[in-house]
Amino acid sequence: MxxxxxxxxxxxxxxxxxxxxxxxxxxxxxxxxxxxxxxxxxxxxxxxxxxxxxxxxxxxxxxxxxxxxxxxxxxxxATETLVADLPADWREATLALARQERQATLRHPWLVELVTRRTMVGRVGPNMLRHSDQSVAALAGLDADPAWKWRLLTAVGDYSTGFAVREAREREAARSGQSEALEPYLQRLVEGGDYPHLAPLLGAAPAGDDNFERGLTWLLDGFARELEP
Structure with a gap:
């Protein structure tokens, strides 16, 4: 062969x-x-x-x-994910990079399809490496071992990518009218009483920006607590 x-x-x-x-x-x-x-x-x-x-x-x-x-x-x-003046604080720097990455995805929603359709192994170019290098630089002042920093970067990356995928699908559903068509059907199901725990949450989802920032903040809060003496 x-x-x-x-x-x-x-x-x-x-x-x-x-x-x-x-x-x-x-x-x-x-x-x-x-x-x-x-x-x-x-x-x-x-x-x-x-x-x-x-x-x-x-x-x-x-x-x-x-x-x-x-x-x-x-x-x-990937050049659009770079931060010109990286904050000195590791949390602020990590948040700044995540925001840049999200905004780039919003401007170029086809990026989500590239990530979900094809393996990215061996497809890392110089600008992607610059973004990764900045992500590591954001944690340079932390007194933590490299493995811990890698776990943090992986968790932030997984969160940001997952959020972008869901956000892209929601935008496509809204653009095509699927969301509007689905709402009455879901409402009827919930009002039937078979989903008592889901009913209070229907239609209560927070705005996208607030949801992204809040979720990422919670994630970083967890890592910050591990650094406490």
Whole structure:
């Protein structure tokens, strides 16, 4: 059985493009614009070429396949998760980074689909690494071992990603009218008395921003208590 082909990450490959009016950055920017407007499924080499008024084959001089383009798009958007002036306090710094990541996801909801559809192993680009490096830098002043810091970063990342996924699905349901159509059905079920514990909570969900901030604060409160002597 032939060994699986080992692909060098797109960011590490030698740039062998010919001198043309196109550029990798222009291709990535066009692809992001398409995804922002129409979703990730609308992105293709042919579509990006059309928007750039170029031949599809000419884009392959810069990008070998669509998967590479998706990797470059995700890494480009990762620049939006960086914090210019990272607060000195570890909690404030961690909150600032989480807010940046959430705002980037709100601007580019197709990021959620990339995370949920495909494995991100081996797909970490330089800007993603900068975000990770800042996340570690946020905890630099803490007197805690690396394993503890890793657990905190993982917990915050899992919380932020999970929140973004749910938020994206709720926005899509609202956009398509599914939420509005479902509410009367749920109301009838709850009013029937079969769900007495769920009834008081129906329609009582707090606003998204408050919910995100509050949940993340609770999470950090738990880690802070572990640091107490």
């Amino acid at each position: 032939a060994q699986q082909e080992k692909r060098v990450p797109v960011w590490a490959r030698e740039d062998t493009r010919r001198r043309t009016t196109l550029s990798r950055s222009a291709i990535v920017a066009a692809a992001i614009a398409i995804a922002d407007a129409e979703g990730i499924d609308a992105v293709s080499i042919r579509r990006v070429a059309a928007d750039l008024q170029a031949r599809a084959m000419s884009l392959y001089t810069y990008i070998e396949r669509k998967e590479d383009l998706l990797d470059l798009m995700a890494d480009e958007v």
